[in-house]
């Protein structure tokens with residue numbers, strides 16, 4: 032009996048979330064007509080996430096370079112260090128780690144903001160002013176997150192490969208030939224790797240935004256409800272990102 | 286009720302509404318006369334706020350109908366409903382100001398969304414409305430920098446920004462000092478005459494509300510207990526209405542929210558455990 036309840040609740044949640052997504056998508060054209068709202072959110076969601084992305088990207092790049100160097104040294108192939116870092120970061124860690132950080136930094140903030148707006152009657156106030164909150168509040172945030180994620184993931188990857196990340200450790204510290212570092216990346220990293228990376232981050236970005244906005248919009252209008260929405264946003268979107276990564280990778284794996 | 290057709294702006298008929306198992310309205314009829322100030326009074330928790338949300342079409346009744354200017358609010362597609370709402374201003378009990386916008390921008394919000402006026406006109410309208418509620422000087426402040434009573438006055442300025450046909454005030458007097466209370470009462474009355482508004486005031490500040498309204502309803506326990514002019518209400522034969530007006534703790538209304546078990550039984554339970 033109780034198991035049945037859990038299953039029906041789960042299915043109802045999925046149904047609700049799907050309708051919510053459809054409503055957002057239907058409101059997107061209107062949101063595009065008001066770019067100022069989107070730009071404002073791009074700042075809140077994207078620009079304010081930059082620092083954490085830049086720092087994490089650098090550290091991940093450094094770690095990858097250290098680890099890769101030891102393995103490559105055994106085969107006398109340290110000149111391929113750049114490719115090892117670039118592959119790891121572009122294909123996998125860039126989109127995934129960025130999405131996880133994005134869920135923690137921007138997703139939780141979105142859920143809390145929308146949840147609080149609901150709890151303080153701001154959303155129903157808007158409705159009574161004949162303004163659709165999905166169109167005015169939710170859609171611009173969704174769009175901004177969708178645009179911000181691939182940009183953030185690209186910045187993450189560049190930082191990891193570049194002079195503050197893998198390059199710093201590999202070339203400046205361990206003495207890998209600079210020309211080899213770059214030319215190998217140039218030679219081995221194909222455009223389709225980059226396209227696949229962008230697809231991943233677009234999908235992750237949409238998923239994290241969807242989850243965060245849904246959690247906020249459907250939060251119970253209390254302080255506990257808002258805190259629960261924030262927590263579930265981070266937990267659910269992290270799991271969803273990892274699961275989606277597996278699915279996407281297995282499709283792209285050749 | 287003799288009022289018919291054109292005289293009535295909002296017509297509520299046999300309205301039934303429940304939150305889950307808890308019935309809030311059990312078949313009520315209310316007529317809001319056009320161009321008048323109508324008070325809806327009742328104890329806390331009877332569903333006064335709920336009634337306003339039903340009129341605004343935010344919630345759907347289980348049965349019965351609400352007509353605004355001859356149009357059934359709950360039988361409209363979303364777009365038509367939004368058109369109706371532009372003609373209703375609502376002052377929320379807690380103000381419901383947008384916390385990321387300044388006082389000025391809050392009042393400008395409905396104008397920017399709907400009016401298509403140029404910036405200079407929006408500025409003039411907003412300053413006029415803020416002046417009317419005595420808060421022009423607070424235009425640059427943010428909602429967290431003003432008091433609850435001030436927030437409610439800003440919300441009033443916002444509710445009348447689009448010059449609606451009707452304004453619904455949810456507890457406008459709570460948290461106002463005597464001076465702003467007096468100003469607000471006069472303001473509601475003046476706005477009603479000057480803009481040709483229809484006003485609905487929901488409140489339990491009986492004296493204040495009766496002194497500025499043309500007609501009043503007393504609602505409790507899901508029913509309309511009495512309605513009439515303020516004088517008629519004051520001399521109501523209903524025991525309940527008298528208790529409510531005079532604020533006596535004893536009478537047909539119970540101060541306590543309905544409990545399943547007796548007080549003694551509840552306490553004894555605790556002692557036994």
Ligand SMILES: Nc1ncnc2c1ncn2[C@@H]1O[C@H](COP(=O)(O)OP(=O)(O)OP(=O)(O)O)[C@@H](O)[C@H]1O
Nearest residue numbers: 304309327328329330331332333334335336378489
């Ligand atoms: N979202 C909701 N879900 C369930 N019950 C609710 C909800 N909102 C209100 N209620 C219940 O409905 C009843 C009426 O609420 P409402 O807010 O309309 O009362 P009110 O007459 O405005 O009271 P007050 O004068 O204190 O503002 C309350 O008893 C409350 O418990």
Ligand SMILES: [Mg+2]
Nearest residue numbers: 333334335378
């Ligand atoms: Mg109320």
